[in-house]
Amino acid sequence: MRSPDGISRAFWAVWIAHALSLFGSMLIQFALVWWIARTTDSATALSVATLLILLPGVLLGPVIGALVDRWDRRGIMLGADGGMAAITLFLILLARADMLHLGPIYAALFLRSILETFHWSALQASIALLVPERYLARIAGLNQALSGALNMVAPPAGALLLGLLPLPGVLLVDVVTAALAMLALGFVRIPYPGGFGPARPVGWQEIREGLEYVRRWSGALILMGMGALINFLVNPAFALLPLLVIRHFRGGALELGALESAWGAGIISGGLLLGAWGGFRRRIHTTLVGLIGMGAAILSLGLLPAGAFPFALGVMFVGGLMNVLTNGPILAILQAVVPPALQGRVLTVVSSVVGLISPLGMAIAGPVADALGVRVWFVAGGLACALAGGIGLGIPSVVQMEEQAPAGVAEP
Template sequence: MQILEQKTPSHWLRIFIPIWVGQVFSLLGSGLVHFALVWWMTEKTGSAAVLASASLVGLLPQVFLSPFAGALVDRWNRRWVMVAADGLVALATVGLVVLFASGQVQLWHVYVALFIRSLGGAFHWPAMQASTSLMVPQQHLARIAGANQALNGLINIGAPPLGALLIATLPIFQVLAIDIVTAGLAILPLLFIAIPQPVRQDAHLAVTPKTVWADVRGGFRYVVSWPGIFTLLLMAAMVNFLLSPGSAFMPLLVTRHFNGGALQLAWMQSAWGVGAVAGGLLLSAWGGFRRKIITSMLSLMGIGVGVLITGAAPAWGYWIAWSGMLISGIMNPLTNGPLFALLQSKIEPHMQGRVFTLVNSLAQAMMPLGMMIGAPVAELLGLRAWYLFGGGMCLLMGFIGLTVRMINTLDDQQPGGKIIVAAAEPSIATD
């Protein structure tokens, strides 16, 4: 089956915007919860091991359960998957609110809540991504991706200070309760708006462990059988592997190399955040080049340039490194936005849940692996060496993406990697 044009409603904005706005509120609530819980664990324990363990607990469902969640998302009604996922996250928060309000909360309660919230996200994210491709016309997918990237940047910038303000004025259980309200705002439009569903030939099969496992393997085979997409996913995993240690090393780079303090670190981190918002807004307004892969690969090279500038800045060149972080931040949404728009426009609708969760699992798994390898390398060769290596590899991968045919022709390919000859429309239904 060929997928070249998406059959989307002419009134797509009236369908998509209410759902998107609901998700904005949900993301804001999640950002506040994350900040409040991290601050509570920091005050209560002061332990780096506790914070690292909490991060690991939140990471496990994304790495190990996402592929199975994606298989279920491709079988179940995606609208109700999002409702259930948001509801599950809200229930976990309700439990925390009760425990904090009654003074009975323990550290393991927080760990359980973080695991449940991450599990809900493992279902919600692929369901939303896979639904977007059937609600938004193909020519606007990159713009929507840009708006999402800008939104994430704004929340990353705004949620911590807003959370700090709320914690200073309200008990923590009241801060957490905000997430319950925002989850309700996310669920509300989903109760009244029908989301297009892909029609599967095997939809009559019961959902059993056997069928789910077969779907997971089918999703993996689908990706591996498409050389361009498979190589692109490996490249995305490698970028995560290369860049995630740089974020963790930033405090050491600022203090050891630039002899800076907390203010200099804050400015460095805000440079990336401001750049990400600017890049997302630029993509949302512009939409990128007609060939999405060109926008993504050129921007990946731009990330490489920014990381190289950061790593190469001399001890007196703090503001040079700051400009490198700004460049990297701008280029990040210009890399990721077109990439996700390309996957949404090319991957067959009934496979998107599995493919997106495979992307997520690979990306999340690379973060701890990058830290495990990056830390001893940085200790042996110096902090700046990892930035120079990571930036150089991003430049190389972007160049490869622009010159290797199986990647640079992805905009013209159909499932399996063959060049598109004629257009066809998928069969979709509304729930």
């Protein structure tokens, strides 16, 4: 059944479940990252935490994508939410027994990241089955606006709750939101797109189909290479944002929450803008212009003096808005042109390649920041974004990537 706007009602149920799950994940991540920052005051410890969050998507993405294309996507999301809730319950028990330390937190972040990769892949691969093609860019904007709204709400909520409750009480919120998300998903049916069927175990051939599709798409390959370089420089910067607040702006949890909320407010504004406007006729133009703007914002954040915290809030707002214009159209392109039976594999291959060298960035982020300062990562990341966006506008295969997308997988 479809709502009057032509979008399946099942999509809205999935979207509500995703919103609940994402809020819990953002809240717990804020609480754990702040605990690490305050307990250790170590850039290296924060870098290790972010590295553990990144690794599952990079290393396991293609396999997870193949499983998403084979398995029931609703079941994947239900299992992922239930697994994350179980991990959080384990952390609550450790905290109540005063046995919580870096080891269990690192393990929890790593395992939750695996489940979040399953959840994200299943969600994104389901959208094209539930939403008409003409609405994909606007749904991408709506999803970015949701992310921004939660970015704006979750950090201050986490900071407020950390001031009012012990850590176990804050973590319990994630368990509640996961349970509500599972309840919403319980009433949804997601169509099976066909493809290679659920009976056989996943083999290399199925994984290779996703790799082969991307290999034959030259514009996507170039864009993915740019994305990998950008993530190598930008991911460490935002992983070290708590230390930028503590060391440079001389702030605390509320200041960190304010910065993340400003980013979230920008994402909301960008999502609403993209949802209403839809972007330029060539969706890739929206991405590349947004990338230039996001680079300028990140660079500015790295150059601001210590007394300019109010300006940092404005810069984060602009960066969040430009982030939506950068990422939203890319997802819409993939969902519009990639065959539904391949979307789980292609989306995770793209995600894995873009994140391929991010672990190296995170591995060196702590020592570099401790030696040269946290701001060097913001300057380098901002320059990389702006240059990549400008260069991409001059590469025909990138600008025409939507028209040049492969129709399917070549026969072996």
